[in-house]
Amino acid sequence: MFKPHIEVRGLSISYGEHQALKDVTVDIPEKQITAIIGPSGCGKTTLIKSFNRLIDLQEGIKISGKILVDGEDIYNSKVDVTLLRKKMGLLSQRPQALPMSIYDNVAYGPRIHGLRNKKELDYIVETRLKESSLWNEVKDRLHSSASKLSIGQQQRLCLARGLAVDPEIILGDEPTSALDPISAERIEQRFLDLKDRYTIVLVTHVLRQAKRLADYVIFLYLGELIEHGPAEVIFKDPKDYRTKAYIEGKFIEEVKNWEDIYI
Amino acid sequence: MLISTVFVVGSLAFILVVIFLKGFPALSLNMLIQTPRGGYYLGKEGGILNAILGSLVLGLGATLLALLISLPIVFYLNIYLAKSSKFAQLIRFFFDVLWGIPSIVYGAFGFTIMVFFGLRASLLAGTVTVALFILPIMSRAMDEVLKMVPFELKETSYALGSTRLETALKVILRQALPGILTAILVAFGRGISDAASVLFTASFTDSLPSSPFKPVATLPLAIFFQLATPFPEVQQRGYASAVVLTVIVLVISVVSRITSKRFTKHVVK
Numbered sequence: 433m434f435k436p437h438i439e440v441r442g443l444s445i446s447y448g449e450h451q452a453l454k455d456v457t458v459d460i461p462e463k464q465i466t467a468i469i470g471p472s473g474c475g476k477t478t479l480i481k482s483f484n485r486l487i488d489l490q491e492g493i494k495i496s497g498k499i500l501v502d503g504e505d506i507y508n509s510k511v512d513v514t515l516l517r518k519k520m521g522l523l524s525q526r527p528q529a530l531p532m533s534i535y536d537n538v539a540y541g542p543r544i545h546g547l548r549n550k551k552e553l554d555y556i557v558e559t560r561l562k563e564s565s566l567w568n569e570v571k572d573r574l575h576s577s578a579s580k581l582s583i584g585q586q587q588r589l590c591l592a593r594g595l596a597v598d599p600e601i602i603l604g605d606e607p608t609s610a611l612d613p614i615s616a617e618r619i620e621q622r623f624l625d626l627k628d629r630y631t632i633v634l635v636t637h638v639l640r641q642a643k644r645l646a647d648y649v650i651f652l653y654l655g656e657l658i659e660h661g662p663a664e665v666i667f668k669d670p671k672d673y674r675t676k677a678y679i680e681g682k683f684i685e686e687v688k689n690w691e692d693i694y695i
Numbered sequence: 696m697l698i699s700t701v702f703v704v705g706s707l708a709f710i711l712v713v714i715f716l717k718g719f720p721a722l723s724l725n726m727l728i729q730t731p732r733g734g735y736y737l738g739k740e741g742g743i744l745n746a747i748l749g750s751l752v753l754g755l756g757a758t759l760l761a762l763l764i765s766l767p768i769v770f771y772l773n774i775y776l777a778k779s780s781k782f783a784q785l786i787r788f789f790f791d792v793l794w795g796i797p798s799i800v801y802g803a804f805g806f807t808i809m810v811f812f813g814l815r816a817s818l819l820a821g822t823v824t825v826a827l828f829i830l831p832i833m834s835r836a837m838d839e840v841l842k843m844v845p846f847e848l849k850e851t852s853y854a855l856g857s858t859r860l861e862t863a864l865k866v867i868l869r870q871a872l873p874g875i876l877t878a879i880l881v882a883f884g885r886g887i888s889d890a891a892s893v894l895f896t897a898s899f900t901d902s903l904p905s906s907p908f909k910p911v912a913t914l915p916l917a918i919f920f921q922l923a924t925p926f927p928e929v930q931q932r933g934y935a936s937a938v939v940l941t942v943i944v945l946v947i948s949v950v951s952r953i954t955s956k957r958f959t960k961h962v963v964k
Binding site for chain 1: 775779845848849850851852857858860865866931960961962
């Protein structure tokens with residue numbers, strides 16, 4: 433057994449008529465890499481964005497059920513959303529630089545959370561950029577525009593910016609999908625280096641990436657949680673035929689039972 | 696594409712050429728640095744410094760006042776209200792209606808309010824009226840600019856734990872700054888060059904602007920009074936005044952374009 437960091441209890445989310453998640457109950461283990469896999473439109477992004485309540489920004493959203501982070505119900509009205517979000521760094525599909533310099537991008541989080549001391553900010557910017565292995569490429573132009581970096585560099589900048597607020601959890605919403613293979617590999621390598629210290633949750637549709645990185649796997653299909661468990665179990669010995677079909681690369685819509693897979 | 700470009704550039708060039716040809720010969724240094732002396736409108740000595748300074752003070756004041764009202768409104772519309780908010784749509788509709796109201800109506804309205812508060816035609820009354828007149832123009836232009844800011848940018852800022860206010864002031868404002876500056880310029884251009892709204896409210900005077908409670912001269916009215924005289928040399932000065940007004944608007948837009956480059960180098964595409 434593991435120590436859960438995020439506990440999802442009976443979570444259902446719908447956008448207007450469309451139900452994106454149906455009664456999902458699952459635990460996310462602490463200080464491991466959890467991969468959320470499943471075909472497009474299965475609710476992966478919805479699930480990950482509900483962890484830091486970024487889902488609140490969507491219009492016409494209905495949420496029922498509970499999510500506990502560190503044992504605290506985050507949809508409780510007493511929760512300070514800004515503190516919750518500070519606990520989690522988010523990497524989105526396309527890296528989104530803020531309209532400011534490289535330095536200010538990394539320092540943005542610490543600054544809004546009240547840090548003003550120049551020396552401490554310098555230190556944070558340097559260590560976080562080193563952690564995301566971007567420091568050597570940008571150390572001579574920290575005050576030039578972040579939007580001038582390549583997209584791969586921007587994603588590493590986003591990682592540094594996310595780490596700068598001292599999160600406990602790193603959320604990645606297909607963080608390598610817009611990157612070239614080399615940039616993607618660098619990001620993956622960073623995740624492996626960081627998992628001793630952070631709980632990492634990754635949404636991915638690249639199965640090989642999930643196999644390379646994940647300790648724990650959650651498989652969603654059409655908004656339902658089909659199966660979850662340690663990566664080796666899910667990939668070697670799935671209990672549900674739909675999981676099997678998905679990881680074998682079959683058209684999951686056409687598979688109705690175990691027999692279909694072996695034809 | 697080509698035809699419309701030619702049409703736009705052509706009409707701008709045509710206006711400038713006509714005004715410059717008619718006005719430039721009458722333009723002199725004295726005209727720029729003197730106030731009207733007795734008999735100026737009959738063709739005697741003097742200048743339009745009163746109107747130049749008056750227009751600048753009134754135009755800048757009105758733009759600043761409109762900006763102070765408009766900036767919070769558009770941020771509220773775009774950051775605090777949801778995209779499909781009925782209330783936001785209603786406010787946008789009202790702005791569009793206000794935009795369509797002729798400036799003479801603003802002038803009449805401003806006059807009524809002014810009288811109600813016991814004010815005389817003055818710099819203050821003129822500034823407030825022009826500010827009301829350019830408010831919808833400025834707000835709707837800024838609103839369109841803020842609508843263009845990518846949703847992901849807001850999301851990124853919120854994900855780092857910023858509040859809406861921090862997101863608005865530290866992220867969205869920077870991203871939208873070039874467009875906001877353009878909106879301010881458009882509004883300033885409309886404000887400084889409008890005659891009808893200041894006709895009753897700011898009135899006219901031959902002396903320099905000295906107090907917010909005294910009447911103030913403006914260039915559009917100076918142009919009007921000079922062109923309305925029967926004397927050809929005074930009419931020429933009217934065109935010269937039009938040159939001055941056009942140059943002021945051009946210089947301000949060019950200068951702010953250049954300075955805005957300094958602030959916009961970080962904008963994310």
